[in-house]
Amino acid sequence: MYKQASEICGPVVTVNADTTIENVLKDIDWSSISSVVVLDDNKHVIGIITEQDMIYAESIGIKKSDLKAWEICTKEIIKISPEETILGAMQLMVENKVHHVLVMTGDYLEGIISTFDVLKELMKEK
Numbered sequence: 001m002y003k004q005a006s007e008i009c010g011p012v013v014t015v016n017a018d019t020t021i022e023n024v025l026k027d028i029d030w031s032s033i034s035s036v037v038v039l040d041d042n043k044h045v046i047g048i049i050t051e052q053d054m055i056y057a058e059s060i061g062i063k064k065s066d067l068k069a070w071e072i073c074t075k076e077i078i079k080i081s082p083e084e085t086i087l088g089a090m091q092l093m094v095e096n097k098v099h100h101v102l103v104m105t106g107d108y109l110e111g112i113i114s115t116f117d118v119l120k121e122l123m124k125e126k
Contacts, residue, residue, distance in 0.1 A: 005089055006082035008121050009103040009111025014039050017046055017070035021057050024049065024069055034114060035100050038073040045109055047073030048100060079104045080113070086121055089113045 013036045015024055028036060030051065038047040049069060057064070057072045079102040080089050089101045093115060103111040 002085035002087045003121060004082060005080050005084045005086065005101075005103045005113060006110065008086055008089075008117050009082075009113050010117060012037050012102075012109060012112045014109075015049075015069050016041070017068065017073075019069045020065055021054075021067040021069065021072065022064035025054070025064065030054070034116075035112065036069075037102065037109065037112070038069045039109075044107055045077055045102065045104070046070060047075040048077065048102070049073045050100065077102055081105060082110055086113075086118060090118055093118070 013028060013033055015036050015038055017038050017040050024036065035048050035050045037045055038049060040046050047070065049072060053072050053074060057067060078092050078096045078098050078100070080092060082103055082105060092101050093099065099115045101113045102109060103113060
């Protein structure tokens with residue numbers, strides 16, 4: 001039996017939409033996470049910044065002190081309800097070619113599931 005998304009999701013690191021990329025790079029330990037969720041002033045999710053987005057930001061040559069989080073975040077949010085199973089999360093990841101799925105109840109962000117989280121759970125079941 002597969003676990004529910006709420007049982008395997010991890011905590012989410014968030015930044016405000018107007019945070020500069022310079023601060024995102026400086027203030028976040030990218031060695032321990034692979035994404036941050038971008039929130040507006042009302043704490044609603046507007047996007048996600050992944051390592052790939054950070055590489056893109058580096059490649060376009062705009063000053064990191066001028067570039068804001070909302071400008072480079074992926075705005076197409078792939079989300080799953082807490083009651084869905086890990087199998088549902090895996091299916092969404094494959095269908096959408098993403099490595100992160102947000103666990104949300106309506107507009108409330110509960111956590112995040114990464115491909116690493118999925119692999120870790122599958123290894124436990126073996």
